[in-house]
Amino acid sequence: MGDWYRDLANSGVGSTLVGQLGLPRPAVLRRYEPGAPLLTGPAVVGTAGAGRLRETLTRVLEDAGVTVLPGVDDDGGRLAAVLLDATGGTGPADLAAAYEFLAPAVRRLGPSGRVLVLADPPSDADSPAQAAARQALEGLVRSVAKELRNGGTANLLVVPADAGASVPGPVRFFLSGRSAYVDGQVVRLTAADVPAGEDAERPLAGKVAVVTGAARGIGASIARVVARDGAHVVAVDVPAAGDKLAEVANEIGGTAFQLDVTAPDAAQRLVAHLRERRHAGVGPGVDVVVHNAGITRDKLLVNMDAARWNSVMAVNLQAQLDLTQALLDADGVLRPGARVVCVSSQSGIAGNRGQTNYAASKAGVIGMVRAWAPAFAERGATINAVAPGFIVTEMTAKMPFGTREIGSRINSLQQGGLPVDVAETIAWLSRPSAAGVNGQVVRVCGQSFLGA
Amino acid sequence: MAPQTRKAAIVGGNRIPFARSNSAYAQASNQDMLTATLDGLVARFGLQGQQVGEVVAGAVLKHARDFNLTREAVLGSRLSAATPAYDVQQACGTGLEAAVLVANKIALGQIESGIAGGVDTTSDAPLAIHDEMRRVLIALSSARTLRQRLEALAGVRPGMFVPEAPRNAEPRTGLAMGDHQAITAREWGISREAQDELTVRSHHNLAAAYERGFFDDLVTPYLGLTRDENLRPDTSVEKLAKLEPVFGTGDPDATMTAGNSTPLSDGASAVLLASDAWAAERGLPVLAHLVDAQTAAVDHVHGGEGLLMAPAYAVPVLLARNGLTLQDFDFYEVHEAFASTVLATLKAWEDPAFCKERLGLDAPLGAIDRSRLNVNGSSLAAGHPFAATGGRIVASLAKQLHEAGPGRRGLISICAAGGQGVVAILES
Ligand SMILES: NC(=O)c1ccc[n+]([C@@H]2O[C@H](COP(=O)([O-])OP(=O)(O)OC[C@H]3O[C@@H](n4cnc5c(N)ncnc54)[C@H](O)[C@@H]3O)[C@@H](O)[C@H]2O)c1
Numbered sequence: 001m002g003d004w005y006r007d008l009a010n011s012g013v014g015s016t017l018v019g020q021l022g023l024p025r026p027a028v029l030r031r032y033e034p035g036a037p038l039l040t041g042p043a044v045v046g047t048a049g050a051g052r053l054r055e056t057l058t059r060v061l062e063d064a065g066v067t068v069l070p071g072v073d074d075d076g077g078r079l080a081a082v083l084l085d086a087t088g089g090t091g092p093a094d095l096a097a098a099y100e101f102l103a104p105a106v107r108r109l110g111p112s113g114r115v116l117v118l119a120d121p122p123s124d125a126d127s128p129a130q131a132a133a134r135q136a137l138e139g140l141v142r143s144v145a146k147e148l149r150n151g152g153t154a155n156l157l158v159v160p161a162d163a164g165a166s167v168p169g170p171v172r173f174f175l176s177g178r179s180a181y182v183d184g185q186v187v188r189l190t191a192a193d194v195p196a197g198e199d200a201e202r203p204l205a206g207k208v209a210v211v212t213g214a215a216r217g218i219g220a221s222i223a224r225v226v227a228r229d230g231a232h233v234v235a236v237d238v239p240a241a242g243d244k245l246a247e248v249a250n251e252i253g254g255t256a257f258q259l260d261v262t263a264p265d266a267a268q269r270l271v272a273h274l275r276e277r278r279h280a281g282v283g284p285g286v287d288v289v290v291h292n293a294g295i296t297r298d299k300l301l302v303n304m305d306a307a308r309w310n311s312v313m314a315v316n317l318q319a320q321l322d323l324t325q326a327l328l329d330a331d332g333v334l335r336p337g338a339r340v341v342c343v344s345s346q347s348g349i350a351g352n353r354g355q356t357n358y359a360a361s362k363a364g365v366i367g368m369v370r371a372w373a374p375a376f377a378e379r380g381a382t383i384n385a386v387a388p389g390f391i392v393t394e395m396t397a398k399m400p401f402g403t404r405e406i407g408s409r410i411n412s413l414q415q416g417g418l419p420v421d422v423a424e425t426i427a428w429l430s431r432p433s434a435a436g437v438n439g440q441v442v443r444v445c446g447q448s449f450l451g452a
Numbered sequence: 453m454a455p456q457t458r459k460a461a462i463v464g465g466n467r468i469p470f471a472r473s474n475s476a477y478a479q480a481s482n483q484d485m486l487t488a489t490l491d492g493l494v495a496r497f498g499l500q501g502q503q504v505g506e507v508v509a510g511a512v513l514k515h516a517r518d519f520n521l522t523r524e525a526v527l528g529s530r531l532s533a534a535t536p537a538y539d540v541q542q543a544c545g546t547g548l549e550a551a552v553l554v555a556n557k558i559a560l561g562q563i564e565s566g567i568a569g570g571v572d573t574t575s576d577a578p579l580a581i582h583d584e585m586r587r588v589l590i591a592l593s594s595a596r597t598l599r600q601r602l603e604a605l606a607g608v609r610p611g612m613f614v615p616e617a618p619r620n621a622e623p624r625t626g627l628a629m630g631d632h633q634a635i636t637a638r639e640w641g642i643s644r645e646a647q648d649e650l651t652v653r654s655h656h657n658l659a660a661a662y663e664r665g666f667f668d669d670l671v672t673p674y675l676g677l678t679r680d681e682n683l684r685p686d687t688s689v690e691k692l693a694k695l696e697p698v699f700g701t702g703d704p705d706a707t708m709t710a711g712n713s714t715p716l717s718d719g720a721s722a723v724l725l726a727s728d729a730w731a732a733e734r735g736l737p738v739l740a741h742l743v744d745a746q747t748a749a750v751d752h753v754h755g756g757e758g759l760l761m762a763p764a765y766a767v768p769v770l771l772a773r774n775g776l777t778l779q780d781f782d783f784y785e786v787h788e789a790f791a792s793t794v795l796a797t798l799k800a801w802e803d804p805a806f807c808k809e810r811l812g813l814d815a816p817l818g819a820i821d822r823s824r825l826n827v828n829g830s831s832l833a834a835g836h837p838f839a840a841t842g843g844r845i846v847a848s849l850a851k852q853l854h855e856a857g858p859g860r861r862g863l864i865s866i867c868a869a870g871g872q873g874v875v876a877i878l879e880s
Contacts, residue, residue, distance in 0.1 A: 242672040246495035250530045256495040258668045278735020
């Protein structure tokens with residue numbers, strides 16, 4: 001699906017026109033293609049405080065073949081990424097160092113550049129002053145994200161003292177083209193056993209992934225990306241969508257499993273299927289579960305009928321609860337290091353007129369993920385939510401022109417995201433190297449102005 | 453020395469919903485439907501790019517261009533192009549016969565896996581040109597001179613332009629299959645009420661099976677259809693009683709209506725069979741095994757036997773060979789060509805005179821527990837695209853047996869045009 005305005009703004013005549021009218025200039029985002037380098041230019045790493053993660057960051061960059069410049073002023077070229085290790089600060093005075101490093105570096109940031117800041121958790125601070133300084137970084141990063149142009153993003157990783165080993169995977173994600181539409185986000189890491197040696201191109205090789213709602217839209221994209229990353233995908237959708245589901249499964253070499261996730265015996269049937277089959281030749285069970293199936297039945301609350309309310313709750317929330325519980329209960333089905341990723345929505349964070357049912361269900365998903373995270377951590381697994389913002393799909397293509405245009409522009413990247421942006425984020429959370437990301441809600445919304 | 457044999461496993465199946473003639477699939481060819489059905493099977497079992505031992509399928513109504521129908525469908529599917537295929541045709545027994553052929557090769561160790569299928573369209577059926585017109589055209593194409601060509605063309609008469617539609621009639625008797633069955637129904641005294649009751653049960657059983665999700669891993673939607681188009685979940689004996697008889701109407705007490713006879717339909721089915729080892733290697737389930745099969749034929753032209761009564765003869769042979777009685781089954785799948793076919797067959801097995809004189813048995817085979825008959829509906833409700841029915845039944849019965857647990861047994865009985873019958877035993 002094209003973005004006519006973005007294409008116009010980037011064309012010869014259009015660019016001049018857009019400039020003269022002072023209109024926003026949405027960039028063509030750098031998106032991951034297999035074989036693409038982590039960054040397309042050099043990076044710079046700075047500190048504001050003791051900086052206990054600086055070495056880790058430098059190693060991640062150098063391992064990926066990125067040139068790490070010693071400082072900002074060395075040559076006049078563009079930077080692909082600016083990384084600030086702000087750990088180990090003691091109070092607001094350290095923030096000045098952050099400002100001093102970032103200002104000249106961000107000025108030199110190239111197209112689809114990355115600003116990534118790593119900070120200590122405010123909740124673990126020794127003093128109010130320290131907590132203030134740590135929290136301040138959130139405001140700083142979110143504002144930088146809003147100031148960046150040309151497809152640039154800024155995000156913050158909060159790293160507790162014991163979670164240093166969890167850093168590399170998330171850093172790679174936020175620097176890469178996989179995070180194209182993830183902007184202004186704060187992700188808190190936890191200590192975890194991070195397996196060493198992940199295949200960068202096929203991190204999910206030998207894994208089985210269940211993706212619900214995979215017949216079309218975002219779910220089909222998730223299935224494709226997870227399969228590209230090496231997983232055998234069990235593509236799930238309602239029996240009525242079985243023909244499209246089969247097409248997706250055949251395209252990616254996965255299997256189609258027709259199942260209405262709200263059927264009374266859905267959980268039992270999914271478990272039985274995962275027990276009975278040895279997908280991809282790897283013993284029975286599943287490594288990655290993506291709860292993506294979702295529906296909208298919009299009406300103002302005062303006009304809402306029970307059928308609309310109940311069906312949205314059943315698909316968007318209850319099915320996620322029931323299937324997850326059943327997988328946890330079934331011995332040996334959820335394999336060690338399992339990843340569960342639940343699709344929420346911006347509406348679940350910001351609320352949306354006409355979507356009391358939908359927003360309630362999607363907010364419920366966030367509550368569920370946070371509540372379950374400790375139990376998942378105990379078994380070396382993770383559960384996270386991904387909340388898409390305005391994603392260009394067949395569904396949004398049918399929206400009235402005005403609504404669609406406004407919906408797609410009110411974010412820092414001034415454009416709608418693509419299904420693949422949601423899919424890449426989910427595939428990242430599914431990786432072994434994302435072991436230290438648990439109970440998080442990652443928005444894929446281009447730093448939407450809604451609910452921010 | 454005979455080679456060691458093993459029983460072929462039924463791994464699963466796929467079919468498209470069956471459509472009524474000239475409806476949802478009016479524009480689809482046999483090759484289109486068979487290809488889509490194979491692709492659905494490939495998706496269900498992750499067979500993309502894989503070579504299976506053999507694909508065997510067929511169609512009853514077939515265009516001349518479809519001389520290599522199954523192989524062409526394979527080439528258009530996601531299976532490896534290195535998968536061999538051949539066509540078979542045994543009228544309505546085609547689908548089951550294909551499964552038997554695949555199972556036998558697996559049993560003999562000649563192949564490790566195979567797909568059996570069938571497809572038929574009554575919407576895109578071949579139209580033959582008038583025989584005399586065909587002769588004119590052949591003469592024309594071999595004519596060398598203008599004069600010879602003109603002479604050939606002079607033979608054309610207006611009547612020759614009328615195409616010949618395929619007839620659902622027996623070549624040797626000129627009777628429609630339904631009219632043949634009407635004779636049998638009358639001979640066996642099969643009442644209109646009993647036929648309508650069986651029909652209602654077929655619809656209700658099929659509807660209930662859909663409702664409980666039984667077909668979720670047996671059917672893949674096609675061209676907008678998600679369930680069999682002929683299915684009437686709310687039909688009743690009262691509603692069916694209103695229909696006028698359409699077969700055997702020379703008889704004032706004719707009993708066979710469009711309700712208790714299968715409609716002309718379009719559709720396709722496929723079943724994946726394999727050795728146990730092949731299935732285990734791929735982590736695929738084994739729903740049941742095909743234990744044994746038998747065919748029989750009767751002389752409906754001169755022999756005084758009903759056209760569709762051959763299964764009544766095939767079953768006792770199969771039972772004897774396997775040391776079983778008719779009551780040793782958990783499920784019975786008796787193809788509902790017409791409600792009266794099923795009822796006449798069951799009645800014949802209960803009839804001492806028939807069993808003694810025609811089947812040469814000391815005692816009748818006896819009655820079956822009707823609650824075990826066509827428990828997930830059959831052709832009266834689903835429709836009957838001739839060659840696709842066998843695959844529908846094999847896959848559904850295998851799944852039903854698997855759900856019931858190990859060691860369960862099912863009997864399949866399918867009647868076919870030309871006075872033939874194909875029957876088989878599955879066991880979980
Ligand atoms: N498109 C957006 O902008 C957007 C924004 C925020 C969140 N989301 C969420 O992303 C997810 C995917 O959305 P989409 O835009 O691709 O929608 P979509 O309608 O295109 O796809 C949803 C899929 O889920 C399937 N599904 C629905 N009910 C099901 C059930 N009971 N069992 C199994 N499958 C079922 C549908 O058949 C369909 O294939 C949803 O959870 C949605 O709420 C989308």
